[in-house]
Amino acid sequence: MSYVIFGRAIKTEYLTLGTLFATGLLAYSSMGGRKASPTGKTMSERVNEAAPIKAASKEEEELMDSIKHFVAEAEKEGGGSSHH
Structure with missing residues (x-):
């Protein structure tokens, strides 16, 4: 046909x-392929600049600090980059 x-x-x-x-x-x-960050900054640095988080209470501030610490530790263990 x-x-x-x-x-x-x-x-x-x-x-x-x-x-x-x-x-x-x-x-x-x-x-595509692996695309390098145009600014050379890590993902967490770019997110923090794009959407800063302001804590309304001391408890929120402590929670945010613990989350930032967790993310920083995870980036150190992972080599500071994501693998997609």
Whole structure:
């Protein structure tokens, strides 16, 4: 069986192969590669700059400090970068 596209008969096998190739190429190009941080800052530093958190009470401040300490320790153990 074939389809007529732009006045030419094209077999379904070629349409199938073209679709699979285009899908694979699209998936491959969307994966990209590892992209270095443009500023050289860690993820937590960029997040802190983008959305600073202000504590409303002493308990919240202690909680935020413990979370920041936990994240800093995790970055030290992981080498300071995420692996995607």
